[in-house]
Amino acid sequence: MTAARATQVAATIRADIQAMTAYPVGHALDxxxxxxxxxxxxLPDHVRDEIAQAARDAALxxxxxxxxxxxxxxxxTAFGIPDAASVMCGNGSDELIHLIVQACCEPGDVVLSxxxxxxxxxxxxxxxxxxxxxxPLTADLTLDLPAMLDAIATHRPKxxxxxxxxxxxxxxxxxxxxxxxxxxxxxxxxxxxxYQPFTDHTWMPQVLDFDxxxxxxxxxxxxxxxxxxxxxxxDAAWIxxxxxxxxxxxxxxxxxxxxxxxxxxxxxxxxxxxxxRADRAPLAEALAALPGxxxxxxxxxxxxxxxSGTLDGNTIHRSLKARRILVRNFEHSHPLLADCLRxxxxxxxxxxxxxxALKDLLKA
Ligand SMILES: *Cc1c(COP(=O)(O)O)cnc(C)c1O
Numbered sequence: 001m002t003a004a005r006a007t008q009v010a011a012t013i014r015a016d017i018q019a020m021t022a023y024p025v026g027h028a029l030d031x032x033x034x035x036x037x038x039x040x041x042x043l044p045d046h047v048r049d050e051i052a053q054a055a056r057d058a059a060l061x062x063x064x065x066x067x068x069x070x071x072x073x074x075x076x077t078a079f080g081i082p083d084a085a086s087v088m089c090g091n092g093s094d095e096l097i098h099l100i101v102q103a104c105c106e107p108g109d110v111v112l113s114x115x116x117x118x119x120x121x122x123x124x125x126x127x128x129x130x131x132x133x134x135x136p137l138t139a140d141l142t143l144d145l146p147a148m149l150d151a152i153a154t155h156r157p158k159x160x161x162x163x164x165x166x167x168x169x170x171x172x173x174x175x176x177x178x179x180x181x182x183x184x185x186x187x188x189x190x191x192x193x194x195y196q197p198f199t200d201h202t203w204m205p206q207v208l209d210f211d212x213x214x215x216x217x218x219x220x221x222x223x224x225x226x227x228x229x230x231x232x233x234x235d236a237a238w239i240x241x242x243x244x245x246x247x248x249x250x251x252x253x254x255x256x257x258x259x260x261x262x263x264x265x266x267x268x269x270x271x272x273x274x275x276x277r278a279d280r281a282p283l284a285e286a287l288a289a290l291p292g293x294x295x296x297x298x299x300x301x302x303x304x305x306x307x308s309g310t311l312d313g314n315t316i317h318r319s320l321k322a323r324r325i326l327v328r329n330f331e332h333s334h335p336l337l338a339d340c341l342r343x344x345x346x347x348x349x350x351x352x353x354x355x356x357a358l359k360d361l362l363k364a
Contacts, residue, residue: 032346034350036328037301038221041223050265051257054261057257068089068256085207085234086234087233089251090230090232091228092228093218096230099242099246101125103245104187105159110130112159115334116169116336117167130159133157134334157186164196164203165198165199165298172199188213190215195300197269199299207233208235213234218230222273224259227258227259228255279348279351280298292309293305302344306340309362313330313331313339313341320357327343
């Protein structure tokens, strides 16, 4: 790049964007991939064949049709969205997070969430000129309700994001605590249920019981991370406002076609989620039995583990990577996550390979 062009970029791109690094996306071709909460199981052949047919028949020469009634009806049935709630679809819930912040926040308005939580809440807030406030969890990584209520009173957030179960800690917050936050919040509370399929609790049936709540979900963690599809449900007044700023063709014809096929086989997704959920407790126990580990209770398809024995989190992360096992490291992240690694639940073979590698590293 020429010096003149560098100067032009520096003078033109927002200073805060120049200071940022892009969201880290891994390139893992030949590794055991336990770093991004993806479902490790592929779709069965008969579903893939149907997808191939649906893709073949999709009208790629046309813009996606505006009538999503059929897709919405399928979503309602598949995911238990109340009949009276409105639904809006997004290109992953990441897009929905942006749209919600953009629709609610004037520059400088506050977006608040417990911290550490999903990093994209903070990123979207920054990109969209809002001010992000993260309210630290307790030392044992649970919700600090008094601190949340204090921060809500002080900062009067336009939007509160509550990921339940929480990423990256895995915990979920007590319904009474959440109700207290909803009652105290002067603006919108977005309940992000990305990991709901791995737990029993959901706020979806109650979404219309409150004036200031919407529930957001994604299909990324249940086998369709590559598709990029999420949805938000709530009262028509909220959803209609978000819909005004939605890019008109944000869900492509292929996404719609594939999703409609896969949702007609929803039992396949449910069985995969049930398998991961069943494998969670045995993996947690085995990890907890290693020397120097703390495994935090998880209601998601992942486990957060703190390593405080002979090797620190970074060393273990690097050593696992050298053995072609990828997990998520939180170096340079939130101080509460020091020496923590987040490990997605894999197939039984992948989980066994992870445990064998850790036993070897920790000489257990
Ligand atoms: C993974 C994750 C998402 C991202 O969803 P996409 O639909 O893949 O954009 C949203 N919220 C939380 C809490 C997540 O962990």
